[in-house]
Amino acid sequence: MTMSTPEERPGEAFTEAAAEAVRTSVMAFRLVMAIADAVRRQQQKKAGRENELLDAEKASAETSEEVKRFLPDDIATALLEGADWPQLAQQLMALKAAGVDLEAMLPRVGEITVTVRDQVAANAEKVKRAGTEEWAKALRETLPAGPVREAILSSPAWPEMARTMATLNDRGVDVRAILASAYEEGVGVDQAVGKVLAAAEVPTTSRDATLSYGPLTVGLDIPKDLDLGDRERALRQLAIESENPKFVRMVREAMPGAEREADLLVSARHWPLVAARMADMESKGQPVAEHLARLSKDPSWQEGPQSQMGRRLVQAAVDALRKPVGAPAGPGPRVSTAAARSTSPSVGPTKAAKGAAPSTPGVAAHREAGPAPKSGKTR
Structure with missing residues (x-):
């Protein structure tokens, strides 16, 4: 031997x-x-x-x-x-x-x-x-x-x-x-x-719509029965099914050398809400790619348990997209969901009809105060 x-x-x-x-x-x-x-x-x-x-x-x-x-x-x-x-x-x-x-x-x-x-x-x-x-x-x-x-x-x-x-x-x-x-x-x-x-029961406000109410969705319209557990359905509900591959590609291009982390972000449960924000920004002519570049410039999302990486990436992406271009790099302020709920002009998650402004104040979910858009599809 x-x-x-x-x-x-x-x-x-x-x-x-x-x-x-x-x-x-x-x-x-x-x-x-x-x-x-x-x-x-x-x-x-x-x-x-x-x-x-x-x-x-x-x-x-x-x-x-x-x-x-x-x-x-x-x-x-x-x-x-x-x-x-x-x-x-x-x-x-x-x-x-x-x-x-x-x-x-x-x-x-x-x-x-x-x-x-x-x-x-x-x-x-x-x-x-x-x-x-x-x-x-x-x-x-x-x-x-x-x-x-x-x-x-x-x-x-x-x-x-x-x-x-x-x-x-x-x-x-x-x-x-x-x-x-x-x-x-x-x-x-x-x-x-x-x-x-319970598919035959009358739908109520879904748990996903309720829990997503706050920083993830402020300024966006989300359906009352949002279902993040079904990726394809969520993309359809947010009207971004055909645009999603483009947004996935943009994230990967914004994170060179971090392919695994980019995949964690786009496979995260709340990714459809991130993609919906990207679509909303594009419709307003905002430079989405420049915002996403912050994910590489400010890698603070790397800090913390590996098992929570996906959640941190979602938060970092939302912070990067919401922060104005030219603002200093660094983690953005954390917004309390309770505070957002108490100060929001909306009263609950709803889905507005395409091309229609709300008939009374405070009925379009997660929409910040301001004039209704003159054109473009509702997200």
């Missing part, structure tokens, strides 16, 4: 540590998928409409390209080569069939797996066991009461989820941070499935 030299062993240790980091990130992916699937099943079970899973082979064929597209190569390869990939593919297809937008969800889950991979790699020499944890207690302390926490604890897969949490914790991963991120995905799944099940 050939013995490795001292020079070879450190390289082997590094390779093994990197492989361990990828394996752990795959475990995190499985955990998030298990939580999302538990929420889907709970919603559909309550409605008596739980769907049968798609054939494993067909599900694998239909989802493998999406996984390769939205996840890092090393993590995607490990997932697709795993023995349980057919079951994961079935879960993904079940979520898609239930109304979840995988093109929006997978990049966010990808951010979680990258964070886990990097945490394990950085803590490879500090791995230690912390003993038995009360993961149900940790779950209740981390997540608010509601359908997501209920779905996790009542799921038949809960014991396996708890074992996974313990293993991730042993490997130096911040499990509570994963749970907090996975909770947002669970809420999204709950809403997406509930939306499909």
Whole structure:
């Protein structure tokens, strides 16, 4: 048997540590998928409409390209080569069939797996066991009461989820941070499935329209039933479906050497609102490209947790677009949503008819005080 030299062993240790980091990130992916699937099943079970899973082979064929597209190569390869990939593919297809937008969800889950991979790699020499944890207690302390926490604890897969949490914790991963991120995905799944099940009900102001009210949408008209969970529909609702590829290209051109970050921005959930602002600025003859150039001149969005990069990029893009050309580079002032709501001349999110000014003051959502435009389509 050939013995490795001292020079070879450190390289082997590094390779093994990197492989361990990828394996752990795959475990995190499985955990998030298990939580999302538990929420889907709970919603559909309550409605008596739980769907049968798609054939494993067909599900694998239909989802493998999406996984390769939205996840890092090393993590995607490990997932697709795993023995349980057919079951994961079935879960993904079940979520898609239930109304979840995988093109929006997978990049966010990808951010979680990258964070886990990097945490394990950085803590490879500090791995230690912390003993038995009360993961149900940790779950209740981390997540608010509601359908997501209920779905996790009542799921038949809960014991396996708890074992996974313990293993991730042993490997130096911040499990509570994963749970907090996975909770947002669970809420999204709950809403997406509930939306499909309640499609026949009379629509009310959507959660996306309500939560987006403020700096993201000031000066814009947004529909009352805005649906950011469905990228294609959101672009249609904002009347920018055909213009979106151009705006994506403009962002990438404004961020040379930061292709991955540019992709995070244009794949972020709130990207349609950023694109809508770009379209609104173009219609007013404003230099959109000059505004976007600030993303490279002021890279303060790089500061902070990697898992929140997409959100910071959205905020930075909105700040860059709203700040007048010629203003000093630097992070713009943060506007409180509550303050914006209290001082806005609008009374709530609505969608104005094309070419028509509001008949009474304060009915066009997110429109700043001033004369109505004489021409141009309403966004």
